[in-house]
Amino acid sequence: MKQVSLLTSVASIVSLSLLFSGQANAAAENAGEFYLGAKTGWSNFVECSSTDCDDDAWAGSLYGGYQFNSWLSLEGGYNYLGKSKSYVSDVLANETRVNQGELGLKMDWNLTDTWNLFAKVGGSYNDVDSTATEDDENFSYMAGAGIEYQINHNWRLRSEYQWFNHVGERSTTGNTDINYLSFGISYYFGSPAPVAAAAVAAPVVAQEVAPEPAPEPLPAATLSTNAFTLNSTELTDTAKGSLDPVATYLEQHPDVTVDVVGYTDSSGAAEYNQQLSEKRAQSAADYLTAQGVETSRITVDGKGEENPIADNATREGREKNRRIEVYYKMN
Secondary structure: HHHHHHHHHHHHHHHHHHOOOOOOOOOOHHOEEEEEEEEEEEEOOOOOOOOOEEEHHHHHEEEEEEEEEEEOEEEEEEEEEEEEEEEOOOOOEEEEEEEEEEEEEEEEEEEOOOEEEEEEEEEEEEEEOOOOOOOHHHEEEEEEEEEEOOOOOOEEEEEEEEEEEEEEOOOOOOOOEEEEEEEEEEEEEEOOOOOOOOOOOOOOOOOOOOOOOOOOOOOOOOEEEOOOOOOOOOOOHHHHHHHHHHHHHHHOOOOOEEEEEEEOOOOOOHHHHHHHHHHHHHHHHHHHOOOOOHHHHHHEOOOOOOOOOOOOOOOHHHHOOOOOEEEEEEE
């Protein structure tokens, strides 16, 4: 029943986290960085060497690792899993303490801008101290799962459940499995990537002799904040409202054409972002066509996550980088 209770607690934490999460991506920002952390919580000895056993204990850990990419890290650490107490006729018969060295792989699943789930697999070296029998040492398999909240680029909060099998020998811990539920904080040694200045194409004015000067084209128009939601190619009402003046200008100046360029933030794979940016540009072009602009006057291009105009390490920056830019040209 203890194990079921711990698993239920973890499931509740995950459910609440998903309910209140926003939209975007977290772990990709820390690829190529080392991290350190600390956590504390509760351990449960599934089986004790006595029928009368105090099997819940305080536990704590120090850990560190290296994140290879957006989904894979190598993580190791030290765990103090507390102690179990066995009684015979209300008299303490044995007290067992468990210290561990742990090493495993951590795999992330990015949920949103600030939340990600993770799973861990690996092993542990167990050092078991007993007051009634000889101390012993052995190895165990480890599996775990949890959820992280990214405060900013460097700091994350973590809630985690781990399971260790057959910790200690029959004479000390009863060859117990141990459940470990913890809450911790991690620090990543790195800084956000610098933001490159956005390239803005200057409008080209045709040089020709005419009775009247050619109309002065508008500067490049940028549709950024709230133009698109995460992973979407559908224009928001805000984006459509920004495109309406473009359609009006083109209707009044039939000798002007436009280049429509789509962009994404840095969340996700580069190839996927390239395709997404092209589809976003096409959505903007289709809207202009629906407003009466000839298709032949519109050129569509996608630049993926290139040329960010804001910091991809923040939610606000990523919203601005999911944008459309419109460049006017004179024929």
